[in-house]
Amino acid sequence: MELFTPDFGLVFWMFVAFAVLLFVLYKWGWPVIVKTIDSRADLIDKGVEYAQNAKEQLDKAREQSEAYLAEARNQQADMLREAERIKTKIIDDARSAAQVEARKVMDAAKQSIEQERKEAQQQFRNEVSNFALDIASKVVRNQLQNPESQSKLVNSLLDEMETNN
Amino acid sequence: MIKKLTSLLLILIVSMSVAVPAYASEHQQSDNKELSPKDIIFEHLGDAYGWEVPFNHHVRIPLPVILFGKGGMHCFLSSRVQDGKVYHDGEYSFKIAAKGEPHQGKVVQIMPDGSIYKPFDISITKNVLALFIAALLVIWTVAAVSKWYKRHEYKAPRKVVGMLEALMEFIYKGVIRPTLGDKSLKFAPFLLTVFFLILYLNLLGLMVVFPGGANVTGNIAVTLVLAIFTFLATNIFGTKHYWKEILWPDVPLWLKFPLPIMPMIEIFGIFTKPAALTVRLFANMLGGHMIVIVLTLLIFIFAAMGPAVTGATTVFSVLFSIFMLLIDVLVSFIQAYVFTMLSTLFISFGQESGHEHHEPKQESAAAQPATK
Numbered sequence: 187m188e189l190f191t192p193d194f195g196l197v198f199w200m201f202v203a204f205a206v207l208l209f210v211l212y213k214w215g216w217p218v219i220v221k222t223i224d225s226r227a228d229l230i231d232k233g234v235e236y237a238q239n240a241k242e243q244l245d246k247a248r249e250q251s252e253a254y255l256a257e258a259r260n261q262q263a264d265m266l267r268e269a270e271r272i273k274t275k276i277i278d279d280a281r282s283a284a285q286v287e288a289r290k291v292m293d294a295a296k297q298s299i300e301q302e303r304k305e306a307q308q309q310f311r312n313e314v315s316n317f318a319l320d321i322a323s324k325v326v327r328n329q330l331q332n333p334e335s336q337s338k339l340v341n342s343l344l345d346e347m348e349t350n351n
Numbered sequence: 352m353i354k355k356l357t358s359l360l361l362i363l364i365v366s367m368s369v370a371v372p373a374y375a376s377e378h379q380q381s382d383n384k385e386l387s388p389k390d391i392i393f394e395h396l397g398d399a400y401g402w403e404v405p406f407n408h409h410v411r412i413p414l415p416v417i418l419f420g421k422g423g424m425h426c427f428l429s430s431r432v433q434d435g436k437v438y439h440d441g442e443y444s445f446k447i448a449a450k451g452e453p454h455q456g457k458v459v460q461i462m463p464d465g466s467i468y469k470p471f472d473i474s475i476t477k478n479v480l481a482l483f484i485a486a487l488l489v490i491w492t493v494a495a496v497s498k499w500y501k502r503h504e505y506k507a508p509r510k511v512v513g514m515l516e517a518l519m520e521f522i523y524k525g526v527i528r529p530t531l532g533d534k535s536l537k538f539a540p541f542l543l544t545v546f547f548l549i550l551y552l553n554l555l556g557l558m559v560v561f562p563g564g565a566n567v568t569g570n571i572a573v574t575l576v577l578a579i580f581t582f583l584a585t586n587i588f589g590t591k592h593y594w595k596e597i598l599w600p601d602v603p604l605w606l607k608f609p610l611p612i613m614p615m616i617e618i619f620g621i622f623t624k625p626a627a628l629t630v631r632l633f634a635n636m637l638g639g640h641m642i643v644i645v646l647t648l649l650i651f652i653f654a655a656m657g658p659a660v661t662g663a664t665t666v667f668s669v670l671f672s673i674f675m676l677l678i679d680v681l682v683s684f685i686q687a688y689v690f691t692m693l694s695t696l697f698i699s700f701g702q703e704s705g706h707e708h709h710e711p712k713q714e715s716a717a718a719q720p721a722t723k
Contacts, residue, residue, distance in 0.1 A: 188456070189637065192572035193398060195472045199479040200576040207486045208544050208580075215493035216540035219516075222500040223523055224536075229505060 388648045390450070395644050396566050396637060399477045400429035400447065400458065405560045409434065412561060414480060418445070420460040420470025429474070432458060481565030482573070485551040492547055522546050526692050530699045538698050541584055545577060546691040553636060553683030557676060568686070569636035571629065578625035581694040586621065589701035596703070597621065624697050628690060635686050639679040646672040 330336045401411030413430035422443050431438040437446045444461045448454045453467065460468045475483075492515050499508045499516070508516050527535045527542055552573070555563040567573050597617040599607065606613045646668045653664040 189393070189396060190571055192575050193472075193570075194572075195474055195476065196398060196478055196570060196572040197576055198473050199475070200482060200573050203479075203482050203486050204544075204548070204576060204580065207489060207548065208541060210490060211493055211544050212540040215490070215497060216543055217536070218497040218500055219493065219519060220523060220536060220539045220543075222497075222504075223520055226505050227524070 386651055386654075388645075388652060391648060392641060392644050396569060396640055397456065398570065400474060401433055402477045402480065402561055403564075414475050414477065416445075416458055416472075416474040418458060418460070418470040418472055418474070421462065421468060425460075425470070437461070477565050478567045478570055478573070481552065481555060481562065481567045484562045485548055485555055485567070488551045488555075489544065489547045518547075518550075519543060522688070522691055526688075526695050530695045531702065534699075534702050537588075538584065538695070541580070542691050542695055542698075545580070545694060546687050549577070549632065549690055550684060550687035553687060554680070556636065556640065557679055557683065566636065566640050568632055569638075569640050571633045574629045574633040577632070577690070578628040581628060581697055582621075582625040584694075585624075585697045585701040588698070590704055592703050593701045624693075628693055628697075631693075632686055632690050635682060639675070639682055642675050643672045643679070646675065 330339065399411075400416060401413055403411050411430070411433060413428040413433075416425075416427055416429050416432065418425045420443070422441070425440050425443070425445065427438055427440065427445070432445055432447050435446065435449065437444050442463055445458055446461060448457055448459045448467070453459075454469050457469065458472060458474065460470050462468055495512050496508070496516050496519065499512050507513065522543055523535070523539060527539050531538055549568055552567045556566055556568060558564060597620075598614050600613045600617060602613050649668045650661065650665050653661050
């Protein structure tokens with residue numbers, strides 16, 4: 187059967203053609219492609235790895251930022267509380283200081299008022315006594331214009347002295 | 352759209368069922384010769400000195416005939432010896448041996464004394480030219496893809512280049528890399544060349560007109576040479592461990608000492624592997640071509656039995672041969688893939704380093720990214 191016996195000419199040309207083809211492609215063709223396929227696969231692998239790392243880092247960063255935020259919130263609350271405390275303290279201090287001061291002022295005022303009152307009393311008393319003496323002297327002068335009444339007074343005074351003793 | 356296509360197909364089939372039998376019967380009458388299916392089949396499956404053109408049985412594209420016979424080298428165009436013509440070159444004459452003569456279908460030298468001598472024939476025949484065309488296509492393919500890579504680096508190629516690149520990646524990543532591992536850079540050029548050459552030859556063979564139609568991969572000479580290259584790649588680059596496994600395999604002593612039974616089987620195995628490669632590709636492609644030709648020839652065989660039978664046969668044959676051609680497209684790819692895969696496997700046998708405990712490690716390392 188001619189189909190099953192290899193023809194020499196075709197074997198020869200097949201050998202030559204394939205050898206040349208293989209040589210050409212081995213030298214200038216396939217290595218570029220194969221290396222590119224390999225390096226691209228590496229690149230993709232690396233890219234995936236990088237993306238995973240980046241995601242992990244992002245997650246970590248998010249966690250960290252949340253932690254920072256929580257801490258900051260705590261600090262803020264602390265600070266607010268502290269401020270509140272200081273505020274009330276200052277107010278209290280101011281109030282008590284004011285009270286003390288006020289009391290002092292009041293006391294001083296009271297004292298001065300008392301002083302004034304006393305002085306006024308004294309003055310008033312002096313004036314009243316002067317008035318009284320004036321009036322009395324006038325009255326006495328009027329009453330004692332006649333000798334009878336003079337003696338009567340002397341008598342009465344003497345009676346008084348007697349009864350007092 | 353589908354309706355239109357079906358109606359178009361129907362019209363085609365009906366017109367064929369009328370026209371082809373008419374042509375066939377007319378042709379038979381005009382030629383007035385007995386139809387010989389066997390000759391036609393073998394003519395289409397075999398090699399030829401010219402390349403036929405469609406719709407004409409006499410005009411052929413002439414190809415150079417190169418002979419080393421008595422009187423040195425002889426070069427002439429195949430048209431000089433076509434159709435039983437005799438070519439005279441000085442005192443020597445040449446003709447294609449007719450049917451029934453020795454060296455049937457080959458160019459032979461007629462000596463001055465009338466005896467016939469078979470010269471050393473390295474003509475550029477139809478198959479050789481088809482092979483060259485396919486080789487150029489392979490070179491163009493590789494050049495196109497590597498040019499893209501040089502220009503665009505990691506950008507994914509588009510259109511035709513993208514398709515070719517997908518094929519390359521399919522073979523390289525799917526077959527070569529997992530089997531050969533670190534050694535793949537060394538053997539990938541050979542295996543990828545084999546794959547693309549076989550694929551292009553197969554697909555060109557399915558095209559009916561020039562530059563297709565040559566049954567190259569269905570020719571045992573071609574598959575034999577391809578298998579020899581695999582054989583050489585396996586055995587020349589074979590490791591010490593590979594040869595030890597062949598000559599002194601790891602079996603009980605009685606199997607190899609007084610009578611080297613196992614080594615003999617192993618050595619036999621070295622040669623059966625490329626033989627299997629040869630025959631598998633050859634038989635598959637030859638079978639595909641043969642079925643399509645036989646289905647087409649049925650029309651002409653039944654042409655003698657009247658128009659009704661011929662019409663029915665035509666519809667049946669055409670539909671079946673279209674179906675077979677579509678299957679052959681699939682087979683073309685599968686056979687190229689299988690040849691490459693088996694070559695890779697055989698080469699990897701020659702690359703075994705004997706450190707068996709390394710392999711699972713590599714495998715697990717390779718499997719890890721996949722499971723991720």
